[in-house]
Amino acid sequence: MYLDLIRIRFLMMLAYRVNYYSGIVIYAVNIGAYFFFWHAIYGDQEAIRGFTLAQMTTYVAVTWMARAFYFNNLDREIANEVRDGSVAIQFIRPYNYLLVKLFQGFGEGLFRLLLFMTPGLVVVCLIFPIELPRDPAVWLLYAVMLVFSFIINAELNLLTGMGAFYIENVDGLLRMKRVFIDLFSGVLVPIALFPGWLAALSEWLPFQAIAYLPSAVFTGRSTGDEALAAIGLQAAWAVVLIIPIMLMWRAARKRLFVQGG
Amino acid sequence: MQPAIEVHELRKTFKVQRNREGLAGALRDLFRREYVEVTAVKDISFTIPQGEICGYIGENGAGKSTTIKMLAGILVPTSGTVRVAGYVPWRERERFVRNIGVVFGQRSQLWWDIGVIESFRLLRKVYRVPMADYRRRLDELVERLQLGDLLNRPVRKLSLGQRMRCELVASLLHNPSILFLDEPTIGLDIVVKTEIREFLIQLNREHGTTILLTTHDLQDIEALCSRVIMLDDGRIIYDGGLDELKTRWSRGREIRLQFGRAVSLERLAQLTADLPGASWQAGEDMTAVLRVPAEVNLSDALARVVGSGVDIRDIKFMETSTDEIVREIYKSGSASGAERLVGAT
Numbered sequence: 001m002y003l004d005l006i007r008i009r010f011l012m013m014l015a016y017r018v019n020y021y022s023g024i025v026i027y028a029v030n031i032g033a034y035f036f037f038w039h040a041i042y043g044d045q046e047a048i049r050g051f052t053l054a055q056m057t058t059y060v061a062v063t064w065m066a067r068a069f070y071f072n073n074l075d076r077e078i079a080n081e082v083r084d085g086s087v088a089i090q091f092i093r094p095y096n097y098l099l100v101k102l103f104q105g106f107g108e109g110l111f112r113l114l115l116f117m118t119p120g121l122v123v124v125c126l127i128f129p130i131e132l133p134r135d136p137a138v139w140l141l142y143a144v145m146l147v148f149s150f151i152i153n154a155e156l157n158l159l160t161g162m163g164a165f166y167i168e169n170v171d172g173l174l175r176m177k178r179v180f181i182d183l184f185s186g187v188l189v190p191i192a193l194f195p196g197w198l199a200a201l202s203e204w205l206p207f208q209a210i211a212y213l214p215s216a217v218f219t220g221r222s223t224g225d226e227a228l229a230a231i232g233l234q235a236a237w238a239v240v241l242i243i244p245i246m247l248m249w250r251a252a253r254k255r256l257f258v259q260g261g
Numbered sequence: 262m263q264p265a266i267e268v269h270e271l272r273k274t275f276k277v278q279r280n281r282e283g284l285a286g287a288l289r290d291l292f293r294r295e296y297v298e299v300t301a302v303k304d305i306s307f308t309i310p311q312g313e314i315c316g317y318i319g320e321n322g323a324g325k326s327t328t329i330k331m332l333a334g335i336l337v338p339t340s341g342t343v344r345v346a347g348y349v350p351w352r353e354r355e356r357f358v359r360n361i362g363v364v365f366g367q368r369s370q371l372w373w374d375i376g377v378i379e380s381f382r383l384l385r386k387v388y389r390v391p392m393a394d395y396r397r398r399l400d401e402l403v404e405r406l407q408l409g410d411l412l413n414r415p416v417r418k419l420s421l422g423q424r425m426r427c428e429l430v431a432s433l434l435h436n437p438s439i440l441f442l443d444e445p446t447i448g449l450d451i452v453v454k455t456e457i458r459e460f461l462i463q464l465n466r467e468h469g470t471t472i473l474l475t476t477h478d479l480q481d482i483e484a485l486c487s488r489v490i491m492l493d494d495g496r497i498i499y500d501g502g503l504d505e506l507k508t509r510w511s512r513g514r515e516i517r518l519q520f521g522r523a524v525s526l527e528r529l530a531q532l533t534a535d536l537p538g539a540s541w542q543a544g545e546d547m548t549a550v551l552r553v554p555a556e557v558n559l560s561d562a563l564a565r566v567v568g569s570g571v572d573i574r575d576i577k578f579m580e581t582s583t584d585e586i587v588r589e590i591y592k593s594g595s596a597s598g599a600e601r602l603v604g605a606t
Contacts, residue, residue, distance in 0.1 A: 088368065094355045256337070
């Protein structure tokens with residue numbers, strides 16, 4: 001059944017083609033902007049904190065492509081469903097609402113991975129000087145890490161989305177979360193370039209597990225044991241985050257108050 | 262036989278945010294919110310046996326939808342007990358909801374962007390309905406509700422009437438023993454309303470499906486329900502047969518008489534002077550209306566008028582409509598009215 005939810009979401013994404021095309025443009029513009037941005041910063045320098053320009057470009061491209069896969073609007077969807085009361089419909093079905101959301105998000109992610117990320121990466125490789133890893137093991141590691149990225153990001157989305165059960169308007173919270181994730185996950189700036197204390201702080205947050213760790217493995221900054229440790233850390237976060245979700249969910253059920261009759 | 266729905270001392274209280282007035286109030290709200298407790302359903306009890314069609318009526322905000330949502334496992338009650346189809350709805354929700362169907366007139370349970378048939382297919386998976394059963398049920402429902410050519414259209418392109426019929430199919434694909442309908446005919450034209458009513462009656466007769474419906478359209482109630490539960494401000498103010506509600510609350514009967522020659526009102530009043538509570542009112546074109554309370558025998562009243570030799574051209578009997586009765590009850594809504602009704606059950 002959950003597989004069918006993935007399929008349905010896939011179909012729904014296909015139904016809105018304009019969203020799809022505009023998404024491609026947004027990502028292309030973002031990657032392009034960051035490419036020129038870093039190009040300007042590097043100037044004549046060979047490397048900044050061990051990042052060469054080629055590595056940086058690859059990092060930017062790969063991170064944004066990964067973001068296309070793990071990024072979703074589950075938080076907003078949940079918040080909207082709670083706010084307009086359509087969450088009631090979800091409760092008359094014999095399934096777990098959160099799991100359903102998770103799988104819907106996965107359907108969306110798969111759609112973007114296949115129709116968005118893969119062709120996008122090809123185009124980006126043609127335009128920008130990007131070094132892809134040659135070792136198939138790295139690709140495999142990266143694939144596993146991407147799945148964890150998706151899970152951790154989705155878990156954070158579920159948590160913030162459930163905020164709608166407690167607060168009438170969660171827009172601010174959701175926006176804050178998005179900025180946090182983009183900053184602390186290393187999408188905007190690799191964590192290796194953070195000042196010491198901020199880098200130390202982000203090591204204790206779940207956000208870096210979403211983007212920085214997988215990209216570090218993919219670009220060859222983390223290898224061997226370090227890469228395995230990164231996966232372990234991702235797995236740990238994926239498991240740990242289940243606890244607050246469960247607690248919050250149980251409390252939310254009792255608080256639910258269906259708006260609009 | 263175990264009843265389909267058992268409700269005992271059911272209560273639901275919501276905490277509602279109160280917004281303080283003015284800028285100062287808004288600023289204070291930023292730091293410390295004030296909440297008001299609102300009790301939507303106040304300790305109600307009722308039992309619905311299997312196979313009954315029961316109407317659940319009341320004004321907006323009386324607590325109908327809240328009750329339905331508790332019965333369907335969507336909301337968790339504040340206190341009291343609920344057993345539906347042998348389950349405590351909110352506690353064993355995922356297993357419980359396989360036994361019920363729910364239609365919200367104001368919300369769609371179909372997936373908005375995909376074809377209707379895709380929604381049905383997905384629901385089959387969600388409820389794990391075996392393929393053969395699904396085929397048979399879908400064919401039956403599609404034929405009866407005449408959905409044939411709608412199945413491939415996306416839901417957002419359906420008219421309200423078409424959508425409602427699809428919603429009904431969606432809620433019945435897993436063959437539930439209990440069906441909850443929350444304002445199923447809201448906004449529909451009379452043709453579709455009639456179609457849906459007929460369908461529900463047939464469903465109840467053939468499958469023994471228990472149906473609980475909330476509505477504002479009393480014709481739904483008259484066409485479908487043998488029993489009515491009336492709610493006012495979270496409390497049950499009437500629970501019983503529709504006929505009983507009518508006799509108890511109608512202000513008697515009215516007889517409109519058309520005379521051949523002008524007759525004075527005094528003369529008429531004289532004729533029925535010995536009948537307690539009978540009254541006359543003059544109308545246009547030599548007509549008059551005689552009001553007779555329920556206690557008075559109708560033939561007695563008529564005999565007095567007809568036997569007197571006045572020239573009568575036409576006689577019309579008029580019954581108070583359910584609409585009027587219910588409007589009357591809502592309007593009074595007072596404790597005395599409520600007591601009178603509760604006393605009646």
